[in-house]
Amino acid sequence: MIQVDQQVLEAAAGWLRAGRCVHLVTVLQTWGSSPRPAGSLWALAQEGTPDGAQGGASHPMRDGTLARLAQGDSVGSVSGGCLEDELRRHLRERGPLPRPEVLRYGVTAAEAQRFGLPCGGQVELLAESLSDPEPLEHILATLAARGRIARRVALADGAVSLVPAGRDEAELQRDESAVVRVFGPRRRVLLIGDGLIARLIAEMALALGDEVILCDPRIQDPAGWSLPGVRLETRMPDDAVRAQAVDPLSAVMTLAHDPRLDDLALLEALNAETGYVGALGSRASDAQRRERLTSLGVSAARLARLRGPIGLAIGGRTPAEIAVSAIAELIAVRNGSPLAQREPLSPAGEAATG
Incomplete structure (x- = not known):
């Protein structure tokens, strides 16, 4: 709804x-x-x-x-x-x-x-x-x-x-x-990791009418953190996913650039019924991420649900362009658009370091 x-x-x-x-x-x-x-x-x-x-x-x-x-x-x-x-x-x-x-x-x-x-x-x-x-x-x-x-x-x-x-x-x-x-419940977006791209994605998701949650246990001063309309979670990412994003109307995007945080969220989301799971990073870091998740027991069928590198292939390089590509892919997946097909893998987000 x-x-x-x-x-x-x-x-x-x-x-x-x-x-x-x-x-x-x-x-x-x-x-x-x-x-x-x-x-x-x-x-x-x-x-x-x-x-x-x-x-x-x-x-x-x-x-x-x-x-x-x-x-x-x-x-x-x-x-x-x-x-x-x-x-x-x-x-x-x-x-x-x-x-x-x-x-x-x-x-x-x-x-x-x-x-x-x-x-x-x-x-x-x-x-x-x-x-x-x-x-x-x-x-x-x-x-x-x-x-x-x-x-x-x-x-x-x-x-x-x-x-x-x-x-x-x-x-x-x-x-x-x-x-x-x-x-039914509102669509929900859970973002892992605070940063410019995360904040841009959050603003766009809010404009779509989604409920937006940002999770980052690294934030030193939660009381001083502010992003209007966005709820902050400081628990570990796997706990946040279990509590907030395990149904088909939920989306998880990992943006922390830290495998210790991103992988925890991906493990939970890929093994749940989360509707959209995306990870920011380069092609090289995406390949390494998939190897890690496979070694941690994620099946090939579950791993195929991972949208990585995140976003549609629009050639995005700046933080704003990468955020647009990520939100565009989320919309395409939700609407069943042919644009959501990922063969070959999208290069969107290539400019971000993994």
Whole structure:
């Protein structure tokens, strides 16, 4: 799940805890050009207490989100800004919805022009009124534990049920009776070793909406270390990987230039289900690294998962170019792009010493 969708859930839960009525809108389907894919979320808060809302203080985990959203009444997006004003008008006129509504925009050329949908795009949305924060809080707790959960909305009456979701279950499912939205944890990037390239990669990963953790036990003054938006780990890299990056939505990049640190992280990540494993260095240092990992018991099949030297072959030489190549490869792997194929091995990162 991307960061903005999690922010929608957090904001909606906080607004409900504060006694406000909340409309949740989900993109069901798009045709033609559309800036937001199916499953995207948008929440709108109104004044007043919805039926069944729970009063009292806001949930402590959501106070930060409420503070950030204090100047607005909506969060998320279903159209990149084209439809939100129309939805706000429609939902405020309707008030709390007795049951979910399916809304369609851009069906005609006139509507597409009116709402600013690009290239005659069309979008189908599900709008529902929320009254109980507990299901959203349960989803958020599941995501915090790196789990997957499905939220089923009955179209007849808006009844919501939550069930565990499998790893390969589609993000959005629908039939004549219900819509199911599957929520999974945010993508996570664990960087091993502090340095300029690591910090550049961290900034780019944050821009993608990833959760970013930097691990370096060599940092002398953790209290004085600062990289906004990035969490610092000072435990040993193998412990950090075990705790933070063993699922397919996680990525590990070793950037320490120290085999005593890099190899510890690679051993754990390659023997786990980590989705992406990359190592910075030259071709020569990559060959030496693979020999060491083989001698330490990493199988040939597991070793084949190592992206080394890290990054796409774009001829990167400067720290910024190497960081771009690394992030580009991560995106290519996640999206199943042919650019992710590594035959022959990429020379990106060749300028870095191993």
